[in-house]
Amino acid sequence: MAGALIIGLFIHFELSFNRSFADSERIFRVNIDNKIAGEVNEYAAVSGPLANVMLRDFPHAESITRFRHTNSIFIRSENATHNVKEEQVVGADSAFFSFFGIDLLYGDPHSALSEVNSLVLTKSAAEKHFSIHEAVGQIMILDNDQKYWVRGIIDDFPKNSLFRDYTVLISINSFDDYDSPAWNNWNFPTFIKLNPEATKAQLDDYLATVKERYLIPWAMQFIPGLTIESAQEQERTTGNYMRFESIALTDIHLKSPNISGEFSLNGDIKDVYILSFIGLLLIFLASVNFTNLSTARSLNRVKEVGIRKTLGSHRKSLVHQFLVESGLVSFLSMVLALLLSFLVLPYFNYLSNRSLEIPAGQWQFWAVLLVATLVLSSLSGSYPALFLSRFSPIKALKGQGVQPSNGAHIRSLLVIVQFMVSVFLIASTLVVFQQLSFIRNKDLGFKKEQVVVLNDVQVLGNNALTLKQEIEKLSNVKSVSLSSYLPTPSARSGLTYFPEGHVFEPDKAIIIGQWEVDFDYLRTLGLELVAGRDFDDKLKTDSSTVILNEAAVAMLGKTPQSAIGLRLTQDFKREDKENMEFSTVIGVVKNFHFETLRNSIDGLSLVLGKEANRMMIKLETTDYSKTLEKVEQHWASVADGQPFDYYFMDDSFATTYDTEQRLSKMFIIFTLLSVFIACLGLFGLAAFNVQRRSKEVSIRKILGASVFNISVSLSAGFLRLVLLAILLATPLAWYAMNRWLQDFSYRIDLPLWVFVLSAILAIGISLLTVSYQSLRAAIRNPVHAIRNE
Template identity: 35%
Template sequence: MLKNHFKIALRNLWKHKVFSFINVTGLSVGITACFFIYMYVAFELSYDKFHSKVDNIYRLVTDIKTPSETINTDVTSWAFGPHIKPEFPEIEAFVRVSGESFLVRKDNIKFQEDKALYADSNFFKVFDFKLLKGDAKTALTAPASIIFSETSVKKYFGDADPIGKTVLITGNAVPAIVTGVMKDMPANSQIKADLLISMTTLTQKFRTDIDDQWGNYGASTYLLLKPGTNPKALEAKFVPVIEKLNGREQRERKMAATLLLEPMKDVYLHTTRGGQEVGSMSNVYIFSIVAVFILLIACINFINLTTARSVERAKEVGIRKVVGAAKGELAAQFIGESVVLCIIAFFITLALSSLLLPVFNQLSGKVVSTGIFSNPGYVAGLFGLSVLIGLLAGVYPALVLSSFRPVMVLKGRFSTGTKGNMLRKTLVVAQFSISIALIIGTIVVYDQMSFMRNQDLGFSKEQMLVMDTDNDPGQEAFKQAISTLPGVKATTLSSAIPGGGHSGAYSEIENNKGDLQVANLALYFVDFDYIKDYGIKIIAGRPFSRDFLKTDTAQAMIINEQAVKLFGYTTPEQAIGKRFKQWGREGKIVGVMKDFHYHSLQEKIDPLTMRVEMKAFNKVSVRLSTANLPVTLAKIESAWKQYIPNKPYSYFFLDEFFDRQYRSEQRFGKLFFNFAILAIAISCLGLLGLASYSTYQRTREIGIRKVLGASTSGIVNMLSIDFMRLVLISFVIATPVAWYFMHKWLADFAYRIDIQWWVFASAGILALVVALTTISFQAIRAALTNPVKSLRSE
């Protein structure tokens, strides 16, 4: 019996090749898209889950309260980890990590390693990063110990054993011993590094007092708690201990720190504080919904196409019932055909997934999977999903086909009834509601991305070349040498660039009441040319000037508009001449600059201070002319090698660097767009099926109308109008739903667009055009059919 059913199924599929191709293609594309989204979501949810002790690992974070604000930071002071560990038996181990950029040299080989981490000796006890060579217990104990990743070590040692060998680190050429080689850190880890350097290198060689600096916040601290520890109860215990260890200093500085614990497994997707790498739970939700929508559309499409062809099999069913076929047997036959179709779609999905996975990895910006067969569970799940879709999607067509009344069918009268028509129309409305919502979402995403790219940032980033000198002693001479080159318009030195981070400084600034108000403020160290060269506007007072060389290098500060508001002044002019104390310097505010976006547009502009500190510069910014750019770059490189010979030459353009901050949103937009296109294409197939079904049922009506003189355009309009109503109903349903979800998505941006009416109008018009184009193909074909053929059966 099964063999007979299988043969009939294959014969029917082969007999109707075009129908089978459309149905299988739509289903395969839908399942493939859903499968890709599943892999992406599974990858995002898997971050840091590979650590065996992840349920007991917590990130220690800090709320810092000052008289001016409460700062919710993702780091702690350097002193917290080593000082609180002995106070709490619940803490099994702690580890601090801090990102660093290191110049590493071996003989004539030198690289600037931007993905380096200082790490405490417990690093491999807390985390499950695999050490391929070396002793995990001691590899990060001694000062000047260094561990390379298996990829980075090859740059210096090739295939030779590096253990015990020496490399030179930093511009001062400090000898460091290679104590280990670790496996490359997984892509789904929020902690990423190409090399690790023992924390004792920092605490015993470079900054010997840092372990006791309670007010210096810069370390990411992780705690491994003993099993059964209640993290909330432990948080409450932190309060009296911090008071005991550092209460007096905090009161003197008017800063109070509250320690909180974040589960490590939740940090990547759920933290609001930031970190080395963070994701978006909103995007995970959105893509999950899109996956369900695409799968739903594909199933609806399958049902509509199958029932559309059911008319052609009505007589077959009637004859089989007359000769004794039971309703259950017929239903099983048609469900079996549905499953066979889905199994074929499964194999096509495997082929499509294997072929398109590299493209999807590139679109998503991360390797979500190295291959679909790398995880057998994926393939098994995909097969199960295909069979399940076949069973569920085949039930309704099977019931319709097996319920035909043979007498009526064989007389030539067939109708599936009002309920059947209503169901099919409802399914098309559901399809196009989803498609229109996705069109609206795509337009909003691209509009927001365009807004962020074209927003006035308050500074000039075009043709600005940036080089990191790592505070090399030759940087001033290098700046002077390249400033005379023909293609160089301006040069400036600083500690930071817009979008590239900044220092946080404990500050006291005179407020509108005449008191010194404590605040933790962002700080840029800049030279005299920085403000002019970056096109930052001074709206009160003056910029830094060499005419005031002695005072401006020690006693002058410039603040932005947000800082003016923070200290209670109503106009920028009121802040000029007010006192400040910051990092051992005292002086007066000499200028107020207009706010500029020194973060991305996802973050609001915070108070910012600038000071001239000649020994704190590590970046050279160069404004270039577009004429003869390759020649200018070559001359800059030549000067670099002359004045900063110990550091490898590298540079980037600020506009590209700043735009890089929006890569995750851009990738989200591209993925969203591609999945929206797929959903619309599959919806059109479903609409084509329903149009085919409708025109077949009205064949004789069309023939009679043509005999009575109806024009082709009149018949096309008659057949199209019902479907246009369905699209309009879909538009009414989709608009408020899409507005709600996209409004929630935009809420994550500090600076965002307002969703305009034209977005909805454009989506509605586009949906109507796509639907009309799809329907017109079938309608025109029916309208041009010879009426004699249409009426022959009467």
């Protein structure tokens, strides 16, 4: 009951995401689904102009708000010397507060984000600098050179909202591109609130017209010969597409993948289904056990029933008595389950990365708990009550109340189901662990070990290069590289390339990622060139060159060797198109994983760039502490007052699969719990069987049967049930795990040994459980069982 209660709290928390906002059921976010050159991508942010055209042209829009994604910031009050880093920052428009029904603790919600260089802080962010009642009007310095005014303070966002980690809101008109007419700048998450009578279907119908009405006419300014008809024909012949689609605010957390532009890490509805299934199984298994144990225990109460019936008790009153007993056991169990939940919940929160708590102050919680306990006690206690109350008083007093066939099929079926569940969970847990082991050990195409990443080097300005040169001199440092783009979670950007000779031919264009790197990037990460050469700091012409990965080369229809020397352009928007700048492909790097293994490797280009907010340091030592101390000293010499923030790249890679790791640990816990409960059920049934066959065992023993023969005789029936459970559970586990693995582009093949090991474990556990009761019966003095009359 404690396990099911905690799972119930988890499911309620997951389903409650974003429902605390005003009119949440009428709010939708606009996404972009895009396929180009065979690559499918989804985006949670859209074009900047979309909000205005929807507000103008879509009659069912009650209000619209949009955001502008940005990076983390360093922030301090005007008179302070040390910065505070705020990781989660976003640009928001002045409609944000009224749109989501958010009240300000201090400040005017209508004007707080209306002026340039205005910002709003959450309570926890503001308290790092001053008392919140003094915050409004204060001047803050962002990234050491930008002056902003605090115009409002809000409470921290709820933990069950997509904004839960955000601490700073900046007025959206503080960004240079906030009013840009460009439709290819997908940096603006946009939300629309529909009128009460409007539907999602009407919104989707309107969004299906946006590309032809706005995006293509805008693109026609830059692509000669492009028309709406030609664009539609290209889609039909190539299979490429670009669609605006909507998703309900309340569906984002569980029904939206973690796509580009998401505010925070989403959950997965499949995890809710899995844990719901496990929670129901725990209750079901516990009920089965209660039924089996009560039935086995009923042998000791047969004469009690006979005496009560002889003295005038009716079957109805007996049923009532046994149901009351069941209810008392269930209520006592629930009290103990609540106490156990209080103790276990902090650990579960750590395990699941959630902030669950028992809502003791809500009457609805207690009502649900009461009803659930009543239903559970009724369901689990009904069969034992009916089983006991139907005994004939005469047969009961003679000890003949229980026949071998009484309820045998039902109890056998329950044992089969219990072990089906156990085998299913054991096999599933082993598969999850095999996939995670595969992820940890797979060759990713780059060397993440012994690489230290320094954050926020952009605050150093020109001193970043000085810091790099000083760190390169350290004895235990192999190489150093500056870039904002890493194979582990970091910045991402993309663009459209046209090959020379095919400019403005949409079917020849490729949309791929573009990373700005330096001359030491490939060497620091150990990236392998399959053709061409690396960037060379002695060649000034390399500023107009590009290195592609194998996936990008394949999108161009080239081999790595034939791609060398190819000229590409991304400069097709300029008016004087005869002066377009081209980049020459000088190298092709072997494919490496820069997304999770759930995704295939997309096309990527590497170009030289000066802007960087991270520094990678490749070490050649296991004594990290001394080297990091020296690095920190150099940091302090050029970044006075700036926090020294670093991490190891392999740790960052591990966090990418944090959800899977946590899910696997929960699988272990609930698998062990279900197996334990199944063993209790089998233990109860074995006890029932031993008591029912006690005279038979005694007679066999008197006639010369050995302890081994008696134990085998008592255990064989249970072993058949377990084998049947294995045969039924194995194909179910194979199907479920095969579906789960389909989410990974790179995955294991389901190994046969997983299911063999699951079967062996189930058989071993069942034999250990049954053997205890069988041996007890086999070594008991036969006289006691024969003379008990």
